[in-house]
Amino acid sequence: MKGIRTRLIVYFGLILLLIVLVLEGLFYWAVHTYYFGTATEALVTRSTTYTNFINKYATGYRLKDKARYILENASNEEYAKIEVLDVSGKVILNSYGFQTGEIIDTPDVSDALRGLTGIHVGKSPQTRERVIAVSTPLTFQGEYAGVLRYTISAEPLYHAVNQIALYGAGVGAGVVFFAFALSLIIAKRIVDPIEDLTKAAIQMAKGNYSARAAKRYDDEVGTLAETFNYMAAEIGKNEKLKNDFISSVSHELRTPLTSIKGWGETLISGGLEEPEETMLGLEVISKETDRLIGIVEELLDFSKFQSGEMKLSLERMDLREVLDDVHLQFAIRSQEKQVALQLEIPPAPLAIMGDFNRLKQVFVNLLDNAFKFTPRDGIITVTATETGGRLMISVGDTGEGIDADDLPHITGKFYKGRSKQSGSGLGLAICKEIVELHRGRLYVNSTLGEGTTITVELPAAKTINIATKG
Template structure:
């Protein structure tokens, strides 16, 4: 019985079988008690009544005379066998008119000899017939002189009780069979959805992430099927994102490596004789190497976030210092692209408890994206403000913006959207993770063709004034 189905049928059937057997036993006992109780009570009533009558109205008769008197006054409708016995248990006379001389020493007779009413239910010593016997003492004056015994056959009662018990047993067997059938149906209703889940799980293990488990019933197993299907959809989605990411990263790695290899071979073949060509090649190699380093760092950061190993080195710092640093870092790039690059900071400190390097990584990434997606001659601005409980830094550009269909997903891992520009699809996801580790909020707003605005909110350590200076 390794399967759930067989165990359910077996255990449910065994429980029901035990219940039916117990009820059958109680039913047999009740019927037996009713039949024999009724017969015994009626026999005791008649025997006691007639014995009292004889003892009252035949007080002057000796035992033999009493026996004849008894037989003369027995009703013609009496179906019980009546016997008169002496104090030794010997039959003096019976209702058939015979003096058998048979010696009867059953418990009922012994009780009557001692002056008590006796009852016996058992088999006779000669024919082994099952009988019910009631014995009462006969008196002469104040002395016990004999026994008046009423006997009826118990065989018809046993036959009736057994016949009813057989009927009950048949009904019980039918109930058990019906219960087994219902247990099979119930087990099927439970096991079939589980088998569907098992088959779907096997298909997923073989790489078929489109496999789904049908929801048969609106119950706990149905809820499990819904949960499994949701998990399968998420796994399929992540698998697609992973494949897209691998494809994207492969392309991103191939491009700088191709440039580095090409210029390396050019410089080697040229023998470093042309200084201008040599400097150009080295600049390309340096830039492409930086791209590779940035991509690898993003992958490492993502791995740390996924494994929960990203740790922050918190310190009390002024956010204005970080924003000044990144402004200086991107100033030359703004000049090269002839772009207007603005920085607006308050005069009072923007104090936060955070990781300096990770926060700088966030704003460097945001500005890198802004420069990447903003055309020549565009505008990029960084503005910071403080309120009683939070600091808000907004990075705004006048670039191409984000497509409405892509906007809800731009902070998801591996997502690149419809843009054709290079990138791993991890930058904004990592930025959001870092800000959330600082218990802050990361919000992206954009209109296609009008630019993008990204707002970073961080908990403020202290208040600040609303005085701003332009940078």
């Protein structure tokens, strides 16, 4: 029974079979009790009534006289066998008019000789026929003189009870058959969607991320199918992002390597005889090397974040120092690109427990992106405020903005959206991870064609309690 379908059918069938057997047993017991109880009760009533009458109105009759009186006055329609026994259990007269001399020692006779109404259901010693016997005591001058015994055959009752039980068994068999058919249908409804899920999972394992499981029913399995399809869609998106990332990084690495190789070959072929050309080549090589280092560092940082190995060197610091340092670093780039860079920070210290280098990495990345997407004569503004124990640092630009469809995913790993600018797509994802390591949050607000504002929210030093991650 390896399959769910087989187990469901077998277990469901066994449970139904057990229930039917229990109900059949109860039904048989109820019918048996009713038929035999009714027959016994009727026999007891007639026997005790007649015995009381004889004991009351034939008090002067000895046992043999009582026996003859009883048989002479017995109804012609009496269907029970009547026997009169003496105190030893010997039959002195029966309803056929015979004195058989047979000794009857069944429990009902013993009870009757003790003054009780005895009942016996069993087989007749002579005929082996199943009978119901009721015995009541006969008295003479206040003493027990004998027994009046009524006996009827129980075979018709057994036949009737067995016949009804047979009909009940037929109905029970029909119920079991119907339940078995129903279990097949139920098992199919449960197993078929699971088999669809299994087939879809196998397709995904083979690399077909477009595989989907059909939702057949609005139940738990249907919910599982929806969840599986959502997972498949997300895996497909991540797979596409990964492929795009590999393609992007390959391009990003190829470009500086090509420049370095080209200028290296030029300098070698030129023999380093022209100083100006040599300096230009070395500057290009140095610049492209820095680009390579930046890409590799991003990949290393991303790897550390993924493995949970990133550690922070926390210290109490003034965030204004980080922002002044970054502002100074981008001052020359601001002049070269003719983009205004404005820094608006409060005169009071912005105290924070943080990692200076990592926070600087965040704002360098944010400003680098702002310069990439802000055209000539644009404005980039860095604003810092403290409100309610939280530091709010915003980097806003008047650049091209971000498409609304890209905005929810812009901080995701490998995501570059519709931008044609160079980059690995990891910058904002790493920034978000660093900010969250500082127990902060990063928000992105943008309007296409108008500009983008990225806000970093960090807890001030007096309220922060950071556990270093790593």
